Amino acid sequence: MSLLEKKIIAVLGPTNTGKTHFAIERMLQFGSGIIGFPLRLLAREVYEKCIQKIGVEKVALITGEEKIIPPYADYFLCTVESMPLDINAEFIAIDEIQMCADPERGHIFTDRLLNMRGDKLTMFLGSNIMQNIIEKFIPEVEFIFKERFSKLSYAGHKKISRLPGRTAIIAFSVDEVYALAEFVRRQRGGAAIVMGSLSPKTRNAQVQLYQSGDVDFLVATDAIGMGINMDIDNISFNSLNKFDGRRNRHLRLTEIGQIAGRAGRYMNDGTFGITGKCNELSPEQIEKLENHKFDSVINIYWRNSNLNFSNIESLLNSLDQKPNDYSLLRNKDLLDENVLRTLIVKNNYIKTDYKNNNLSILWECCQIPDFTKSSYNEHIDIVKKVFEFLVSDKGKIPNEWMRAQLNGLDNDSGNIDAIANRISHVRTWAYVSYKKNWVENSDYWIAKTKDIEDKLSAKLHEELSKSFIDRRISILSKHLKQDAKLETKISEKDEVIIDKQFIGTIKGLRLNLDFSSTALQSDIKSMKKAARQGVAEELKKRINNIIKEDIDTAALQLKQDFKIFWKENPIATIVPGKDYLNPRIKLLIDDSLDVDEQSELKNYLEKWIDKEKNLHLNDLIKTSKINLENSYARALCFRLFENHGVLKRLDAEDLLKNLDKEQRANIKKIGIKIGRYHIYQPLMIKPKAVNLKIIFWNCFNNKTQREKCPTFGLNFLKNFETKNKEFLLICGFESFENYIVRVDILEKLFIKIISSTNNNQFSVSAEMLNLLGCGKDDFEKLLKLMNYKKIDKDKDIFSYDFKRKVKTKLKNDSIKKNINNPFATLKNLSLNN
Numbered sequence: 001m002s003l004l005e006k007k008i009i010a011v012l013g014p015t016n017t018g019k020t021h022f023a024i025e026r027m028l029q030f031g032s033g034i035i036g037f038p039l040r041l042l043a044r045e046v047y048e049k050c051i052q053k054i055g056v057e058k059v060a061l062i063t064g065e066e067k068i069i070p071p072y073a074d075y076f077l078c079t080v081e082s083m084p085l086d087i088n089a090e091f092i093a094i095d096e097i098q099m100c101a102d103p104e105r106g107h108i109f110t111d112r113l114l115n116m117r118g119d120k121l122t123m124f125l126g127s128n129i130m131q132n133i134i135e136k137f138i139p140e141v142e143f144i145f146k147e148r149f150s151k152l153s154y155a156g157h158k159k160i161s162r163l164p165g166r167t168a169i170i171a172f173s174v175d176e177v178y179a180l181a182e183f184v185r186r187q188r189g190g191a192a193i194v195m196g197s198l199s200p201k202t203r204n205a206q207v208q209l210y211q212s213g214d215v216d217f218l219v220a221t222d223a224i225g226m227g228i229n230m231d232i233d234n235i236s237f238n239s240l241n242k243f244d245g246r247r248n249r250h251l252r253l254t255e256i257g258q259i260a261g262r263a264g265r266y267m268n269d270g271t272f273g274i275t276g277k278c279n280e281l282s283p284e285q286i287e288k289l290e291n292h293k294f295d296s297v298i299n300i301y302w303r304n305s306n307l308n309f310s311n312i313e314s315l316l317n318s319l320d321q322k323p324n325d326y327s328l329l330r331n332k333d334l335l336d337e338n339v340l341r342t343l344i345v346k347n348n349y350i351k352t353d354y355k356n357n358n359l360s361i362l363w364e365c366c367q368i369p370d371f372t373k374s375s376y377n378e379h380i381d382i383v384k385k386v387f388e389f390l391v392s393d394k395g396k397i398p399n400e401w402m403r404a405q406l407n408g409l410d411n412d413s414g415n416i417d418a419i420a421n422r423i424s425h426v427r428t429w430a431y432v433s434y435k436k437n438w439v440e441n442s443d444y445w446i447a448k449t450k451d452i453e454d455k456l457s458a459k460l461h462e463e464l465s466k467s468f469i470d471r472r473i474s475i476l477s478k479h480l481k482q483d484a485k486l487e488t489k490i491s492e493k494d495e496v497i498i499d500k501q502f503i504g505t506i507k508g509l510r511l512n513l514d515f516s517s518t519a520l521q522s523d524i525k526s527m528k529k530a531a532r533q534g535v536a537e538e539l540k541k542r543i544n545n546i547i548k549e550d551i552d553t554a555a556l557q558l559k560q561d562f563k564i565f566w567k568e569n570p571i572a573t574i575v576p577g578k579d580y581l582n583p584r585i586k587l588l589i590d591d592s593l594d595v596d597e598q599s600e601l602k603n604y605l606e607k608w609i610d611k612e613k614n615l616h617l618n619d620l621i622k623t624s625k626i627n628l629e630n631s632y633a634r635a636l637c638f639r640l641f642e643n644h645g646v647l648k649r650l651d652a653e654d655l656l657k658n659l660d661k662e663q664r665a666n667i668k669k670i671g672i673k674i675g676r677y678h679i680y681q682p683l684m685i686k687p688k689a690v691n692l693k694i695i696f697w698n699c700f701n702n703k704t705q706r707e708k709c710p711t712f713g714l715n716f717l718k719n720f721e722t723k724n725k726e727f728l729l730i731c732g733f734e735s736f737e738n739y740i741v742r743v744d745i746l747e748k749l750f751i752k753i754i755s756s757t758n759n760n761q762f763s764v765s766a767e768m769l770n771l772l773g774c775g776k777d778d779f780e781k782l783l784k785l786m787n788y789k790k791i792d793k794d795k796d797i798f799s800y801d802f803k804r805k806v807k808t809k810l811k812n813d814s815i816k817k818n819i820n821n822p823f824a825t826l827k828n829l830s831l832n833n
Contacts, residue, residue, distance in 0.1 A: 008117070010097075010124045010134050013146035014292035015225075015261025016270075019125045020046070022146075023093045027075060028054065030120060033091035036080035036112060038099050038226045040065065044200040045229075047077045064369060065430040066200075066450075080108050083116065092118035096226055097126035098254070098297065100133070103244070103331050106301030110328070113137065115305070129254055132296045133327060150264040154286045155234060155273035161187050165216035166233035169275065170259055172221060172242035178416070180238060181219045181468035190215045190469030196223035197371075199423055201457035206464060215469055225259040235263040235272040240279055246333065253285060254294045261292070302328035309360040312344055339366040339383055358391045365390065368431060371424040386432060397432065397439045405429055410452045412459035416467060419460045426453045488534030498534050508569030509542055509589040509601075511535050532592035539590055543597050546571070547604040551611055558612065558692070560706060562699045563588070564605060572605050580700035581613065581621065616689045619671045619681045620645045626670060632658040633667055636679070640672065644693055644730040645684030646743060652679055675747040677734065685732030685744060687712040693730055715745040716772040716782075736785040739778070745771060757800075764796045 011019050024046060027033035037043040040063040047061040047068075060073035062082045076084060080094065094116070100109040113124065114137060124134060124141075134141055160169070160183060169184070169191070171177045177193060184191040192210040194203055207230060210218050218224075218232065222242070237259075240251050264270020272289065274280065281289070288294060304321040308314035319337060323330055340363065365387040370379045389397045406429060409422045430449035432438055439445050489497040496503045496511065504513040511532060546566055549555065556566055563570035564585075574583035585605050587598055613621060623641040628634045636655045640647045649656070656674070659667070664674060671681050683689060690709065698706045707727045710717055717740050722728060725735045733740040741749075749771055756762040769779055780790065788798040 007120070008122045008124075008138055008141045009144060010126075010130070010138075010141050011144045011146060012126060012128045012131055014127065014148045014152075015258065016148050016150060016265060017146035018149070019146060020095055023095070023123055023125055024050065026121065026123065027091045027093065030090040030118075032074045032089040033093070033118070034076040034078065034083055034087065034089045035093045035095060036078050036083045036116075038080060038096045038105075038109075039196060039223065040079055041196065041198075041200055041203050041223065042095070042226055043077050043079055044204075050075060050077065065427045065434065065453075067434045067446075080105070080112060083112065085116075089118055090120040091123070092116050092121075093123040093125060095125045097124040097134070098130050098258075099126075100130070100300035101297050103301060104334070106329075107303035107331065107334075110300050110302045111305045113300075127254065127258070127294070128292070129294050129297045133298070133300055136327060137325075148261075148292065149266050151269040152261060152264055152290055152292075153269065153271050154281070154290060155236075155271035157274050157278075157280070158236065160184060160275055163188075163217070163236055163275065164234055166231060167216070168218040168220050168224060168230075168232045168235050168262065170220060170222065170224075170235060170237045170239075172239055174420075176238065177219050177221060178468075181464075184217050184219060185468050185470055188217055190465075191217040191219045193464050193468065194218060194220040194224055196221060197420070197424065198460075199427070199453055199457040201454055202423075202461045202464070205458075205461040209465065209469065219468075222255065222259055224262050225255070229265060230262070231265055231268075232263050233268065233270055235260045235270070236275045237273070237278050238276045240274075240281075253288060256281075256285075257289050257292065257294060260289055299327055299329045301331050303330065303334070307363065309357065309363065312359065315359055315363065316341075316345075335370060336363075336366045339380060342380055343384060343387075361390050362387050364435070368428065371427040371431075372421065373424075374421075382428065386438070390438060396437065399440045399445075402429065402433075402439060402445050406448065406452065410455070412456055416460065416463045419456055419463060423453060423456045423460065426456065490535070490538050496535055503534075506535060506538065506542075508566055508571040509539055509587075509593070510571075511539075511590050511592075532590065535590075536592050539593055540597060543589075543593070543601050547600055551604070551608055554608055556605075556608055558609070558695060560695060560698075562695065564608075571601075574609070574695075574699050576700045576702065580696045581617065583609070583696060583699055585609070612692060616686075616692050617645075617684070619683045620689075620693075622670065623672070623681075628663075628666065630659065630663050633663050636667065637670075637672070640679060640681070644697065645681040645689075646729050646732060647679045648729075649675065649677055649679055673747075675743070676750045677746050678743045680732075680743055682744060685742070690731050694727070697727070697730055710740065714773065715742045716740070716774045716778075718774075718778060736782060739782050739785065741772065741782070753800075761791065761797055761799045764798065 011022060013019060023035060027035060028050075035046070037046065043061060043063055044066070047059060050059045054075075057070045057072060058074050060070060060076045061068040062076060062078040062084065064079065064082055076087070076089070078084070080099075094109065094112045097109060097113060100106050100113055102109070113134070116122070124130070128145070131143065135143075160180075163169070169180055171180055174195065174197070177195060181191045181193055192206040192215050194206060198206070209215050211231060218230070224230070224232075237256070240256065241248055242251060243249075260272035262270075263272050302323045304318055306318065308318040319340075320332075343362070343366070365383050368379075368383055368386065370376075372378070385401075386397060389401065406426070409426050411422065412419060426449055429445070430453060433442055433445040433449050487499050490506065491497065494506045496506060502514065504511060506512070546554070546556075556564055558564050558574070562574045562583075564572040564574070570588050572585050572587045572589075575586050577584045585602050587602055587605075589598065589601070620641060623637040623645075626634070626637050628637065632655045636652055636659070639652060639655070643651075656664075656679075667674065671683060673680055673682055684693070690712075694707070694709050697703075707724055708722050709731045710720060710722075710728075710733055717733075719738050720728075720740050728735055728740055729743075732743050734743055734746055749768060752765070752768055752771065753762055756765065764776070764779060764783075769776060772779060772782075774782070776796075780796070783798055784790070788800050791797050791799050
């Protein structure tokens with residue numbers, strides 16, 4: 001007998017054996033056919049494939065919330081609950097027939113197993129565990145056993161950060177799915193989400209993200225265990241427990257096998273394992289899972305489908321009918337029965353006058369699914385209200401009431417939970433709209449609910465992707481894996497756009513990736529590698545632009561933070577060298593630049609630093625190299641060099657006393673001024689020279705808290721925040737307790753005092769005040785700190801015996817006391833110097 005002549009066939013085997021594909025091919029060999037699937041998502045997936053193959057006019061889709069039935073459809077793809085019972089078809093198949101053993105829906109699958117038959121061929125698809133039970137109830141069945149195309153192996157426990165790409169992580173609650181997806185986003189760039197509660201449009205869009213390689217991970221519920229085909233290499237369980245609607249229980253080994261078997265499609269081998277705090281599998285369990293050896297099903301769930309609607313008592317009795325075989329189990333804890341009993345027995349909400357077949361309508365209303373699963377009482381109220389409309393004089397749900405139920409649902413604002421909740425409510429009214437003769441203007445409400453669901457589904461997909469996928473990382477990861485060339489654009493604002501995604505910015509010669517700081521460093525390194533492929537040429541171009549610039553006009557700047565800026569972005573920093581005037585260069589550039597490019601840039605920047613030193617600090621640098629005949633003169637120059645171009649005269653008296661007028665004149669010729677209080681180089685206290693000196697000095701002394709330099713243009717400051725006298729002297733300021741004065745201004749002040757002195761006395765003048773730019777009170781206090789004495793309180797007359805001070809030898813302790821006071825040097829001064 002040929003295959004086509006066999007009336008009933010059971011095609012059994014583990015996942016990835018091609019059973020569903022086999023059934024579809026067989027169905028299309030007949031003139032008509034019906035296939036019942038366990039999930040709306042799976043029915044929709046097969047529908048899409050069939051219409052592409054044979055045309056949309058020949059294929060119907062029937063689920064609780066969706067009906068697409070062309071007038072001349074030959075093939076019907078349905079959920080098992082929605083399979084048409086009043087249509088004869090040459091071919092009938094039930095997928096995942098092991099669902100007969102499911103406590104919640106098993107009675108529906110069992111009814112199809114026992115009662116639905118094709119005119120020419122009936123086919124049951126499922127696991128090997130159903131062989132004995134099918135053979136018992138259908139002795140004439142013929143079995144076709146299929147072997148798995150690929151090998152399935154146990155991979156053990158792995159942290160999420162260590163899971164390989166193309167992995168599906170399995171969880172069993174919405175909260176757990178979202179928490180895992182967020183963790184994967186931070187760790188690995190993102191994940192698509194698949195749950196049975198998602199609308200087909202949302203689910204398909206999420207699957208497409210995964211299938212396209214935009215993300216490498218999937219976080220899913222056990223919905224993926226029911227025939228949904230994706231390119232999954234590894235299944236990782238985050239838990240082996242689930243809440244089944246009544247209690248939290250451990251997964252049966254067959255359920256684990258059903259899900260784990262989704263790893264490895266067609267000829268590609270797959271692995272399964274655990275992650276997180278999931279309990280370990282025993283060696284015996286692993287062996288059975290790898291070899292697809294599970295205990296046979298010995299009981300399946302059953303409920304009488306031949307109900308008596310003549311009265312309440314008859315209906316309840318027919319529902320309570322017991323099975324006639326010990327292999328059939330009766331589960332009374334079913335939603336539709338509980339709703340019925342609540343309405344007609346416990347609370348007597350419904351009238352007992354059931355004329356015109358009202359009782360069958362009530363039973364049909366009780367089968368409205370509770371999509372929201374938020375409130376049992378709310379669900380009861382919906383069923384009650386729908387029934388009351390259907391048994392009213394009008395006999396239909398009015399437009400006004402439907403409009404009120406959908407009011408507020410056509411709103412895609414809010415977070416993921418809010419949008420998902422609206423979709424679940426819309427699914428209820430889509431189900432109601434599709435029921436024949438239930439709603440006024442049903443075509444309108446079918447279109448309306450579909451439009452709202454599609455709109456919300458698109459928004460939910462957008463929000464899921466936004467919340468759980470870093471598209472920048474996923475795009476770079478995809479290209480890195482495929483070794484493809486990245487489409488990179490650099491905006492005018494130096495923004496790096498790769499495949500239309502903002503990746504980061506180029507700051508100077510460094511790529512700054514805009515990734516979360518919580519991402520694992522190992523993955524950031526991978527992302528950098530991919531991103532740099534797109535910006536490498538731009539960085540090389542910038543280096544060439546820098547080193548080709550004339551070094552005298554280069555657009556470079558050394559700032560107080562020790563960094564060398566090019567076009568307002570740092571490209572290098574100086575670090576301490578052999579002395580403070582010779583810092584080393586450390587490049588601040590991207591790692592993608594090769595050694596030769598780095599070397600060229602470093603050489604150029606070193607030349608630029610030398611140019612800056614020669615331009616602004618030339619006088620100071622010369623003092624370390626000048627070759628004067630007199631050794632005291634050479635020593636004075638070197639000591640001045642060591643003191644950054646400003647030296648207290650008191651600290652050089654031992655050298656000055658050995659220099660004659662000619663030697664002092666030679667020193668003056670090379671830009672060194674021997675003043676009354678300081679020996680200094682006037683050019684070295686100019687703004688640009690001071691700025692460069694203090695940058696070098698702070699750098700050399702590793703000043704993380706950099707000293708502040710007085711504002712240029714001010715000659716006198718009071719209570720200045722910087723107290724470091726050495727630093728202030730580098731800046732060209734002498735300190736007197738809470739006052740600081742520019743060293744060249746001190747010299748000018750001394751000259752004015754000398755020119756105004758008569759008999760060792762002088763009066764404070766407006767010129768003196770204007771020279772310093774201070775008030776009279778502060779000026780008098782400053783004079784006192786400089787050892788001047790006020791001799792006339794009313795006339796502001798001060799005295800200082802310059803000649804006597806020159807002739808009188810100060811005691812050692814007096815010298816020590818005034819060691820930081822420049823006027824202590826007056827003991828050795830001649831006014832003719």
